[in-house]
Amino acid sequence: MAKKTKKPVRKSATKQSGNDAVVKSLTLVLADTYILALKTHGFHWNVEGPLFLQLHEFFGKQYDALTEKADEVAERLRALDVYAPASFAQFTRMSNLAEETKVPSAQGMVAQLLADYEILAEDIKLGIDIAGKADDADTQDLLTSQLHDADKTAWMLRAMLRG
Ligand SMILES: [Fe+2]
Numbered sequence: 001m002a003k004k005t006k007k008p009v010r011k012s013a014t015k016q017s018g019n020d021a022v023v024k025s026l027t028l029v030l031a032d033t034y035i036l037a038l039k040t041h042g043f044h045w046n047v048e049g050p051l052f053l054q055l056h057e058f059f060g061k062q063y064d065a066l067t068e069k070a071d072e073v074a075e076r077l078r079a080l081d082v083y084a085p086a087s088f089a090q091f092t093r094m095s096n097l098a099e100e101t102k103v104p105s106a107q108g109m110v111a112q113l114l115a116d117y118e119i120l121a122e123d124i125k126l127g128i129d130i131a132g133k134a135d136d137a138d139t140q141d142l143l144t145s146q147l148h149d150a151d152k153t154a155w156m157l158r159a160m161l162r163g
Contacts (some may be wrong), residue, residue: 022127022134025126025130026139027094028095028123028126029073030070030073031085031097032095032096032119032120033073033120034095035097036097037070039097039112040066041059043059044056044059047106049105049106052106055110065153069146076142079138080139110157110160110161124150128147
């Protein structure tokens with residue numbers, strides 16, 4: 001008779017030992033941020049036109065900032081003892097933002113990013129509210145800093161469209 005071996009206990013990817021609502025909102029912000037980072041990176045590569053250099057550099061900086069932000073949100077999830085999703089299949093499913101598979105005009109890129117940052121800001125605000133109700137000051141602080149950056153980037157994109 002084969003010796004029974006004890007199965008190792010594995011954490012489920014959906015394990016939620018922190019406040020579930022906080023985890024849900026952090027996961028949404030992470031998914032939004034990663035989808036936005038991927039889109040911004042694509043725009044950095046593919047932008048064309050007289051403003052190429054400015055937009056190429058601007059999108060490059062924003063891409064770096066977004067991946068840094070995503071890292072902070074994912075590490076907050078880990079601090080809450082929850083695994084962070086790390087695949088585009090999950091991010092696409094969870095995010096309120098849509099991926100871009102075409103190459104819009106330079107102005108179309110700026111307009112699309114502005115709309116996305118506005119959605120991201122709404123999702124962050126919701127997260128701040130939820131973290132406040134859960135007395136989770138660390139998540140509140142993290143998301144407040146993210147909201148500041150999202151609002152600032154939205155302002156810059158809005159200003160470009162008025163030029
Ligand atoms: Fe680059």
